[in-house]
Amino acid sequence: MTKYHIWTIGCQMNKAESERLASYFEELGYEITDSAAEADLIVLNSCVVRQSAENRVVNKLHALKALKQSNPNLTLAVTGCLVNADIANLEQRFPQVDHFFKPGECPKWLEGVGWEQALPQHPAPCTYVPIIQGCNNFCAYCIVPYRRGREKSRPLAEIVAEVRELVGRGTREVTLLGQNVDSYGHDLPDKPDLADLLHELNPIEGLLRIRFLTNHPKDMSPRLIEAIAKLDKVCEQLNLPVQAGSDEILKAMKRGYTIEQYRRLIAEIRDRIPEIALTTDVIVGFPSESEAQFQQTADLLTELRFDAVHVAAYSPRAGTLAAKNLADDVPPVEKKRRLNEVELLQEGIATEINARLRDKVVEVLVEGKARDKWQSRTRSGKLVFFNDNSDRLGQLVNIRIDKTSPWSLQGKVES
Numbered sequence: 001m002t003k004y005h006i007w008t009i010g011c012q013m014n015k016a017e018s019e020r021l022a023s024y025f026e027e028l029g030y031e032i033t034d035s036a037a038e039a040d041l042i043v044l045n046s047c048v049v050r051q052s053a054e055n056r057v058v059n060k061l062h063a064l065k066a067l068k069q070s071n072p073n074l075t076l077a078v079t080g081c082l083v084n085a086d087i088a089n090l091e092q093r094f095p096q097v098d099h100f101f102k103p104g105e106c107p108k109w110l111e112g113v114g115w116e117q118a119l120p121q122h123p124a125p126c127t128y129v130p131i132i133q134g135c136n137n138f139c140a141y142c143i144v145p146y147r148r149g150r151e152k153s154r155p156l157a158e159i160v161a162e163v164r165e166l167v168g169r170g171t172r173e174v175t176l177l178g179q180n181v182d183s184y185g186h187d188l189p190d191k192p193d194l195a196d197l198l199h200e201l202n203p204i205e206g207l208l209r210i211r212f213l214t215n216h217p218k219d220m221s222p223r224l225i226e227a228i229a230k231l232d233k234v235c236e237q238l239n240l241p242v243q244a245g246s247d248e249i250l251k252a253m254k255r256g257y258t259i260e261q262y263r264r265l266i267a268e269i270r271d272r273i274p275e276i277a278l279t280t281d282v283i284v285g286f287p288s289e290s291e292a293q294f295q296q297t298a299d300l301l302t303e304l305r306f307d308a309v310h311v312a313a314y315s316p317r318a319g320t321l322a323a324k325n326l327a328d329d330v331p332p333v334e335k336k337r338r339l340n341e342v343e344l345l346q347e348g349i350a351t352e353i354n355a356r357l358r359d360k361v362v363e364v365l366v367e368g369k370a371r372d373k374w375q376s377r378t379r380s381g382k383l384v385f386f387n388d389n390s391d392r393l394g395q396l397v398n399i400r401i402d403k404t405s406p407w408s409l410q411g412k413v414e415s
Contacts, residue, residue, distance in 0.1 A: 004030045005039035009056055010047025012213070013177050014080055016128035017104055018045045021079075028110065037067060039074070043107075046080030048143055051315040057082055061094050068096045079103055081147040084319075103148055104133050125394035126367050126377075127171040131159050131197065132178035132185075137216065139243075140254045140322040141283065141314060144179050151178075153185050156192045160200050167206040172394045173365055174201070176212035182219035195227040202231045208396060209365055209379065210234045214241065217265055218256040229272050236273055237381040240266070241281035245297030249286055254321065259300065266304055277380035279308040282342060285335030286314045287326035294338050301345055307353055307380070309346040313339045350406035354382065357401045361414050364399050366392040383408040 004025045008018040021043060022032060033039050042064065048054040061078070068074050077099040083090065087100050099109050134149040135142070163174055176197070178184060185192040194212065201210055210233050217240055228234050244250050247258050269276055282297060301309060313335035316323040364376035364384045373385040374392050376399070385408060386399050399411040 002028075002030045002040045003033040003038055004041040004043070005033050005036045006043045006045060007036070007060060008045040009053060010045070010049065010080060012128050012175065013130060013179070014045045014047060014103070016130050016177055017079070018043075019128070021045070021107070024107070024110075036064065041075045041077070042067075043077045043079060045103075046078060046082035048081045048147070048317065050312060051317075054082065061097065065096045075099070077101065077107060079105070079107075081143060084147055104130070124368065125171060125365065126173040126175065127166050128177050129159065129163060129166070129174045130154070130177045131212075132181060132183060135179040136183065137180060137256070138254065138321065140252060140326070141286065141317065141320055143317040143320055146319050148179060151180065151183050151187055153183075153188050155188065156185065156197055156200060159197060160204075163201055163207065164204055167204055170394065172207065173209035173211065174207065176210070178212075179214065180216045180219060181212050182215050182221070182224065193221070193223065195221070195223045198224075198227045198231055198234055202233050207233060211237060211381075213239045215239060216256075217242070217262050220265060220269075222268070225269055225272050228276075235379045235381065236275045237277045237279075237379065238269065239279045239281070240269075242300065243281060243283050244286065244289070244293070245300035246289070246293035249289055249293055252288065252322075252326065253283075253286060259296075263304075275380070277307040277382070278304075279310070279381070280304075280306050282309055282311045283314050284311060284338035284342060285330040287322060287329055289314075289330055298341065298345060301342065301349070305349050305353065306346070307382070308350060309342060311339055311342045311346070347406045351404075354404040354406060354409060357382075357409060358404050359401065361398050361400050362409075362411075364397055366395050366397060368393065378409075385410045386412060388413050 006018050006021060008014055030041065036042055044057065044060060046057040048057065064076060068076055075098050076096060078097050079101050080103050083100045083102050090100050099107065101107050132151055132153045134151045135145045136151050138145050166174065182194060184194045184197060198210060201207065215238060220240070228236070242262055243253055243255060245259060250258065266278065284294060284297070314330070316328050362378045362384065364378055366374050366376040368375055370385060373387055376384045376386070376397065378384060384399055398414040400414045401409050401411040403410040
């Protein structure tokens with residue numbers, strides 16, 4: 001029997017696409033293996049959003065070169081954001097690779113079941129569902145539009161049918177994915193939006209929770225905020241990347257909003273959904289960022305008090321506007337210092353936010369086991385661990401929190 005192995009790095013979209021690939025291979029009669037050395041087919045699902053990610057992909061390809069030489073019958077394929085329009089250049093750089101195919105596309109050298117029907121055969125309680133590919137924003141630092149192309153939405157009815165099928169196979173929570181999920185539907189004939197999709201998914205029997213990401217501040221509509229507030233299965237959690245606290249840096253990043261506009265949006269969301277948990281993304285050390293401009297970012301994080309902050313140091317990506325036009329002039333040691341400062345600041349904020357939940361009862365959806373404990377999440381996305389001898393997988397459970405930290409919570413089943 002043909003054995004396949006998938007190596008995945010990067011965002012949730014990559015993880016969702018790897019799940020779909022796995023299902024596709026299983027429909028063809030292939031068998032999964034955790035060992036690359038045992039595989040007849042290896043697929044690398046790549047990420048190049050940061051230099052460190054691209055380095056890992058390249059190192060993996062070099063490591064597999066020896067395996068390919070020792071096993072000429074091995075098929076090696078690469079997908080994900082390493083794959084750009086210049087396939088000929090990639091073939092020259094990595095001659096050990098048999099096939100390159102763009103992210104989200106069917107591996108066309110294979111023939112079998114329809115790619116569109118390749119859903120996870122044994123989905124987890126929580127499953128990612130891509131709803132829109134690509135991005136039209138062209139933020140100065142981002143390679144995604146050049147690798148995944150312009151925005152292309154999936155038909156609303158197709159997504160609803162897929163979610164119904166996943167729920168029938170055991171899924172209890174779906175996370176709708178897009179590089180800019182708030183743009184969903186604008187390119188479809190009848191122009192549905194994300195709020196329309198949420199209203200269609202909410203009544204599905206057996207579906208317990210709905211999440212979505214990633215959002216863009218300039219595209220989040222009042223109609224979407226209202227849908228989150230009204231629909232009982234849509235979780236009170238939003239990731240809303242701010243990226244910087246300086247208007248000058250936001251303009252250089254080509255983000256399309258000002259800090260005051262972002263503040264007003266946050267205020268509107270919190271006014272309409274008081275229990276919302278907000279997370280954000282930040283880039284430190286963007287070209288020309290001064291110490292004063294970095295301090296504006298730190299001040300904004302102190303003011304708005306997010307539940308979590310995902311922070312990264314800027315690294316230039318070849319082909320992006322920033323790499324072409326802006327000098328990478330913030331020293332690496334300074335980038336690292338700023339990153340550490342944000343992490344320390346956010347650790348203190350998250351410690352205080354999560355401490356409020358001590359001795360409170362929260363409803364969690366159980367995702368699986370982590371060592372000897374059940375791993376679960378609240379509606380607000382907080383990670384909760386607890387012990388219980390019963391099979392809790394995919395269940396909603398009430399947990400009384402007895403221990404908190406900046407990163408997770410622990411508790412006991414509330415009888």
